[in-house]
Amino acid sequence: MLIETWNNILKMSKSGKGFLGSQKVFLSAIDTIIRKPDLVTKNAPHIREVTDLKRIMILVVLALIPCTLFGIWNVGRNSYASIGIYDASFYASFSEGFLHVFPLIIISYIAGGICEGAFAHSRGHEIAEGFLVTGLLYPLVCPPTIPWWMFILGIMFGVVVGKELFGGTGMNIVNPALLSRAFLFFAYPAAISGDEVWVKRPFYENSDGELCASSWTTIDVLKINHFIKSPHNDVVSGQTPLALATDLANSGNVLNVNEGINTTYNTVDMFLGRIPGSIGETSVLMCLLGASILIATRIGSWRTMLGVLIGAFTITTMFMLMNHSNRSSLLSVSLQNHLLMGGFMFGTVFMATDPVSGPLHRKSQFIYGLGIGSLCILIRAINPAFPEGMMLSILFMNIFSPLIDHYITIFEINNRRSKRVQ
Amino acid sequence: MNIIKFSGGHDFSMKNGPNNLVSYLGSPDLIGLVPPRTIKVKAKVLIKVGETVKLGQILFYDKKNVHIKFTSPTFGTITNILYGNRRVLKAVEIKKQILEDSSFIQFDKKNIDKISSSQIVSNLINSGIWSKFRIFPGFEFLSDQADFLERKSILFISLFSTEPHVADIQLLLNKKTYMKLFLYGLKTCSKIFKKIYIFNNKNTFPEKISEFSKNLNNIFLYNIEDKYPSDNPGLQCYFTNSLGLDSLNVHGLAFNIIEIGHLFIKGQMMNERFISISGNGIKECRNVIVNSGVSIKHLLQNLVTENSNDYRILSGGILTGKKIFVEDYLADEDISLQVLLEDRKRTLFSFFRLGLNDFTLLKTWVSGFFPKNDYNISTSNNGEERACIQCGYCFEICPVKLMPSLLMKSAVTNDIEKMEYLNISDCIECELCTFICPSKIEIGQHIKYGKEFIKKKDNIYVN
Numbered sequence: 001m002l003i004e005t006w007n008n009i010l011k012m013s014k015s016g017k018g019f020l021g022s023q024k025v026f027l028s029a030i031d032t033i034i035r036k037p038d039l040v041t042k043n044a045p046h047i048r049e050v051t052d053l054k055r056i057m058i059l060v061v062l063a064l065i066p067c068t069l070f071g072i073w074n075v076g077r078n079s080y081a082s083i084g085i086y087d088a089s090f091y092a093s094f095s096e097g098f099l100h101v102f103p104l105i106i107i108s109y110i111a112g113g114i115c116e117g118a119f120a121h122s123r124g125h126e127i128a129e130g131f132l133v134t135g136l137l138y139p140l141v142c143p144p145t146i147p148w149w150m151f152i153l154g155i156m157f158g159v160v161v162g163k164e165l166f167g168g169t170g171m172n173i174v175n176p177a178l179l180s181r182a183f184l185f186f187a188y189p190a191a192i193s194g195d196e197v198w199v200k201r202p203f204y205e206n207s208d209g210e211l212c213a214s215s216w217t218t219i220d221v222l223k224i225n226h227f228i229k230s231p232h233n234d235v236v237s238g239q240t241p242l243a244l245a246t247d248l249a250n251s252g253n254v255l256n257v258n259e260g261i262n263t264t265y266n267t268v269d270m271f272l273g274r275i276p277g278s279i280g281e282t283s284v285l286m287c288l289l290g291a292s293i294l295i296a297t298r299i300g301s302w303r304t305m306l307g308v309l310i311g312a313f314t315i316t317t318m319f320m321l322m323n324h325s326n327r328s329s330l331l332s333v334s335l336q337n338h339l340l341m342g343g344f345m346f347g348t349v350f351m352a353t354d355p356v357s358g359p360l361h362r363k364s365q366f367i368y369g370l371g372i373g374s375l376c377i378l379i380r381a382i383n384p385a386f387p388e389g390m391m392l393s394i395l396f397m398n399i400f401s402p403l404i405d406h407y408i409t410i411f412e413i414n415n416r417r418s419k420r421v422q
Numbered sequence: 423m424n425i426i427k428f429s430g431g432h433d434f435s436m437k438n439g440p441n442n443l444v445s446y447l448g449s450p451d452l453i454g455l456v457p458p459r460t461i462k463v464k465a466k467v468l469i470k471v472g473e474t475v476k477l478g479q480i481l482f483y484d485k486k487n488v489h490i491k492f493t494s495p496t497f498g499t500i501t502n503i504l505y506g507n508r509r510v511l512k513a514v515e516i517k518k519q520i521l522e523d524s525s526f527i528q529f530d531k532k533n534i535d536k537i538s539s540s541q542i543v544s545n546l547i548n549s550g551i552w553s554k555f556r557i558f559p560g561f562e563f564l565s566d567q568a569d570f571l572e573r574k575s576i577l578f579i580s581l582f583s584t585e586p587h588v589a590d591i592q593l594l595l596n597k598k599t600y601m602k603l604f605l606y607g608l609k610t611c612s613k614i615f616k617k618i619y620i621f622n623n624k625n626t627f628p629e630k631i632s633e634f635s636k637n638l639n640n641i642f643l644y645n646i647e648d649k650y651p652s653d654n655p656g657l658q659c660y661f662t663n664s665l666g667l668d669s670l671n672v673h674g675l676a677f678n679i680i681e682i683g684h685l686f687i688k689g690q691m692m693n694e695r696f697i698s699i700s701g702n703g704i705k706e707c708r709n710v711i712v713n714s715g716v717s718i719k720h721l722l723q724n725l726v727t728e729n730s731n732d733y734r735i736l737s738g739g740i741l742t743g744k745k746i747f748v749e750d751y752l753a754d755e756d757i758s759l760q761v762l763l764e765d766r767k768r769t770l771f772s773f774f775r776l777g778l779n780d781f782t783l784l785k786t787w788v789s790g791f792f793p794k795n796d797y798n799i800s801t802s803n804n805g806e807e808r809a810c811i812q813c814g815y816c817f818e819i820c821p822v823k824l825m826p827s828l829l830m831k832s833a834v835t836n837d838i839e840k841m842e843y844l845n846i847s848d849c850i851e852c853e854l855c856t857f858i859c860p861s862k863i864e865i866g867q868h869i870k871y872g873k874e875f876i877k878k879k880d881n882i883y884v885n
Contacts, residue, residue: 036768039802
């Protein structure tokens with residue numbers, strides 16, 4: 001009965017008349033999510049692979065879920081830590097984080113989905129599944145304190161300028177999620193860089209300079225007020241390890257920058273992700289979990305990931321050798337710390353392996369990875385303005401990937417031709 | 423002997439295949455001759471309705487290439503000549519009469535050593551066997567006769583088939599009479615072709631063939647890896663380095679060689695075909711020997727359903743086959759008939775499943791990690807068409823190392839230079855790229871369109 005009604009609605013929408021006809025794109029998108037389309041093959045081959053784009057995108061989302069869940073917990077944990085409570089229960093931390101992160105994910109899907117749907121509607125083609133991934137990647141690379149209006153502006157810019165203007169899914173030159181972040185980074189630098197934005201504190205400073213407990217929180221108001229009013233409330237710094245490293249190197253107070261980093265954030269914490277940072281990027285462990293899913297299902301390119309690691313290793317070693325006497329500068333940050341800090345792992349696993357903005361050939365994927373890894377370390381170590389280099393290096397290499405592909409195509413064709421002529 | 427190995431391709435194994443028995447199937451009274459399904463023929467019909475034709479008599483030929491002739495598969499009276507749109511010849515229907523001695527067109531039956539090679543070629547042309555050979559690149563008819571004997575021609579023959587459910591010719595060669603015809607045909611071919619490459623997938627060759635090839639110095643035996651599409655002549659050309667500009671790569675079915683043997687031993691055309699009938703839409707899958715030109719309806723007597731919307735009939739394998747209809751007749755290139763049930767099932771949340779029993783070449787489902795031998799055939803498209811996301815799966819699976827997605831893009835934009843730069847003519851039309859594409863793009867169709875576009879432009883330039 002229900003199915004029949006639904007089928008009738010679809011039939012009416014396909015005729016293209018009236019209100020239902022105008023909503024054709026959305027109705028058929030809902031229909032194909034719920035049920036497999038009833039299409040059969042037209043020409044040879046008469047059998048087809050079971051995997052479609054929906055399956056691939058859903059697997060990437062699956063690979064992102066460990067990072068998302070950990071990110072939610074970590075945001076809550078950081079909130080509690082900022083009022084001096086370090087032993088908050090898992091449930092309390094998770095629910096606090098959920099309150100802050102879940103709205104962002106929903107907003108990202110709705111705002112971006114509207115843009116995507118509007119373009120699909122005006123072009124008259126189906127809504128592509130690629131947005132499932134972009135909509136989840138974007139909140140994970142933003143700080144938890146980002147204002148919602150800014151967040152919406154970012155995702156709309158990413159989807160419209162990064163993707164739809166180039167022709168939609170499959171045509172974009174750069175990764176839309178990263179472009180959204182880059183937009184925020186350059187348009188509203190105060191909201192996405194510095195030391196204050198990485199921890200969602202349950203209190204804020206009002207216009208008189210007094211600290212007040214915020215209402216959008218699950219933390220007990222008494223606990224917050226107790227913290228605010230206590231005389232020894234040294235507000236815990238929300239500095240990310242990267243910013244810390246930059247500070248240490250610029251101040252020149254420490255002899256060894258690696259030791260300086262690791263006295264504040266020990267290696268285990270950085271590996272597990274119990275540090276301030278963007279929502280989903282802090283945990284290296286969860287990124288590795290996601291990477292294992294992507295590599296096992298052959299969706300993410302292991303060549304790109306390996307390339308990034310090798311590139312990073314080469315440049316770090318080179319800097320170490322160049323600068324072996326002075327251990328206090330950024331050039332001598334060890335590879336281990338580079339891998340654990342900031343969004344290096346998250347970018348390697350989820351951003352660099354995006355097939356659309358990345359290169360096509362297996363060989364060029366490796367070169368592309370090398371480029372990302374080495375550029376990232378270069379930006380981190382040499383450029384004083386940007387502590388984080390992953391976003392910029394990936395965007396930069398996105399633009400170069402067609403060029404790499406072009407030369408690899410020539411190389412492969414020449415190989416083939418030499419065989420052909422004998 | 424070395425085995426030719428290649429990356430890409432896949433070893434398909436599917437359920438509902440034919441059993442190994444070869445049985446004879448009787449033939450109905452009405453026989454039909456149809457032009458080839460894969461190449462368009464501009465037919466010049468030489469007979470009229472009511473005329474009596476002999477077995478082996480020329481019924482029509484191709485106006486574009488007069489050496490391509492099509493001969494009657496039986497002795498009888500013409501009852502009907504069917505035309506399609508724009509007077510394209512669809513079929514010539516013949517009412518069969520009882521065969522007598524005088525009902526054959528008689529060809530030379532002398533010892534093969536005494537016949538000149540040009541005489542052999544003209545016999546092949548007049549008997550219509552010439553029209554059964556294809557050249558690569560292009561999968562076209564053989565060029566004209568005068569040119570042929572001077573060129574460096576190579577004949578490619580496969581003694582196996584890797585596409586699922588296609589009849590295995592070695593079942594036929596196990597029978598003594600057919601093996602004798604095959605060897606004689608091979609001897610005939612060795613006189614007109616400069617080289618003959620014979621391929622097998624089983625590491626060894628049938629003893630008689632390997633013994634026979636020792637006597638003739640232009641027959642070469644190759645072992646090739648047993649996975650689809652190693653029986654494709656294009657792939658064999660590529661891996662034997664014979665894609666040079668001067669050589670003429672000719673592909674013949676092993677059955678055509680048997681026909682040639684029959685023609686030169688008995689002096690008459692053979693009127694038998696060896697095909698397999700299989701698929702999930704048919705109750706009993708089998709390999710059969712039938713009279714050439716029988717109707718498809720006669721062959722598919724035990725269909726599972728009657729409703730013609732619920733099944734499709736294919737000539738050829740499930741990867742490269744062509745759709746045909748019940749009203750059709752058996753064509754010369756039909757080596758297998760498959761009846762597949764259309765799969766329009768609408769599974770709920772199909773992309774959320776674990777996929778324990780799905781046929782996949784990727785690792786995105788559980789069954790991708792634990793591949794089984796038998797899979798059910800499904801004609802479902804498994805999704806809607808989307809834009810290319812540059813996943814590169816088609817690069818990995820292409821057995822001749824082409825770049826299918828780049829070719830597809832240049833074909834869509836009609837960029838001839840780019841297409842030729844990417845060696846579009848080397849595409850062997852195995853359709854693996856279309857099969858694996860997760861965006862469900864018809865890459866193979868786009869590439870075929872590109873080839874035709876180039877051909878059209880070339881013709882304009884030449885004329």
